[in-house]
Structures are given as structure tokens and as C-alpha cells.
Amino acid sequence: MNGPVALGEHVRLVPVDESNRRACLALRVHRTQHTLIASNEKSLEQASKNPQLVTRALVAADRVVGFAMYERRRDGSGYIWRVMVDEEHQGHGLGRRLMELLLEELRAAGLRPVFISHRPENRVAAQLFESLGFFEVDFEADGEVVRELRPATAGGQGDDRSAP
Numbered sequence: 001m002n003g004p005v006a007l008g009e010h011v012r013l014v015p016v017d018e019s020n021r022r023a024c025l026a027l028r029v030h031r032t033q034h035t036l037i038a039s040n041e042k043s044l045e046q047a048s049k050n051p052q053l054v055t056r057a058l059v060a061a062d063r064v065v066g067f068a069m070y071e072r073r074r075d076g077s078g079y080i081w082r083v084m085v086d087e088e089h090q091g092h093g094l095g096r097r098l099m100e101l102l103l104e105e106l107r108a109a110g111l112r113p114v115f116i117s118h119r120p121e122n123r124v125a126a127q128l129f130e131s132l133g134f135f136e137v138d139f140e141a142d143g144e145v146v147r148e149l150r151p152a153t154a155g156g157q158g159d160d161r162s163a164p
């Protein structure tokens with residue numbers, strides 16, 4: 001173990017492939033977060049069977065520190081299903097950076113609107129997503145809160161739908 005990485009170190013999103021798959025599988029959330037997100041093993045298995053699912057590793061200082069999975073939906077929308085930062089690296093701004101990089105990628109791919117969901121008791125995720133411009137729009141059958149990225153209001157940080 002080399003200790004947590006600093007946000008100032010180069011942070012990027014890369015596709016999950018054979019070079020980093022094992023590192024993604026080794027990422028762990030805190031035991032109190034196990035009920036908040038499916039394992040990366042399950043996500044990678046789902047993605048292997050569904051070409052619309054896109055998986056990404058968050059790399060900082062050449063170490064894999066987080067993981068995300070989103071769906072390119074047939075109707076042109078994007079749905080972020082999973083975002084996680086390894087427990088050793090949480091609380092240092094990497095989760096927010098992961099979300100910003102994901103949103104840049106979805107915007108560049110022309111996916112809109114963008115949805116995300118989380119367990120209702122997941123206050124850290126709720127506040128993070130809200131601060132990025134995601135508003136509650138629905139509930140899934142399993143009780144997950146569904147949020148949609150809405151256009152920015154003056155001074156806000158929401159989606160800019162006029163972007164090319």
C-alpha cells in the first residue's frame with residue numbers, strides 16, 4: 001500500500017481493458033458502503049454481456065483509484081449506473097473529479113439527457129450529484145432515487161445543453 005494519492009496528480013479516465021481489469025477488481029468500498037453499490041466484478045460481468053454499457057477506470061498518479069459504468073441508451077440518453085472510489089482514496093476530491101470527467105465524456109459523446117441513480121440513504125452521493133446539477137426526477141422499482149442533469153441556472157454547474 002502506497003497511501004492515498006493527491007488530487008493534484010494527473011487524474012484521468014481510461015477504458016477498462018486487460019491491463020487494468022485486475023486493478024479495477026481489487027478496488028474496495030468501505031464495509032458500510034457495500035449496500036450502496038454493486039461490486040465491480042458484477043459491473044464488469046454485466047458490461048461483458050451488454051455492448052451499450054461502458055466501463056471506465058479512474059487513474060491518478062498511474063494508479064487505478066476508482067471505477068465507473070454508464071449506459072449509452074438507444075434513445076440517445078446516458079445513464080450513469082456506477083461510480084466508486086477506493087476506500088483508501090475517498091474524501092480527497094477524486095469522486096467529484098470522476099463525475100466531472102464522466103460528464104465531459106458523456107457530453108462529448110452527445111448523450112443527453114443524463115441520468116444517475118443512488119440509494120435514498122446515500123447522502124454523500126445525493127449531495128455530490130445535486131451539487132453537479134442532478135435533480136430528483138423519479139424512483140426505480142427497487143427504491144433507487146433517479147436524478148437527471150438539468151441545465152445550469154445562473155452561476156450553477158448544471159448541464160449546458162446549448163453546447164455543441
Ligand SMILES: CC(C)(COP(=O)(O)OP(=O)(O)OC[C@H]1O[C@@H](n2cnc3c(N)ncnc32)[C@H](O)[C@@H]1OP(=O)(O)O)[C@@H](O)C(=O)NCCC(=O)NCCS
Pocket residue numbers: 029033036037081082083084085086089090091092093094095096097117118119122124125128131
Ligand atoms: C460517492 C463517492 C464516489 C465519493 O467519492 P470521494 O472521493 O469520497 O468524493 P470527494 O472526495 O470528491 O467528495 C465529494 C463530496 O462529498 C463529500 N464527502 C465525501 N465523503 C464524505 C463523507 N464520508 N461524509 C460526508 N461528506 C463526504 C465531500 O466533502 C465532497 O463535498 P464537497 O465537494 O462539496 O466538498 C464515494 O464515497 C464512494 O465510492 N462511495 C461508495 C459507492 C457509492 O456510493 N457510489 C454512488 C452511487 S452509485
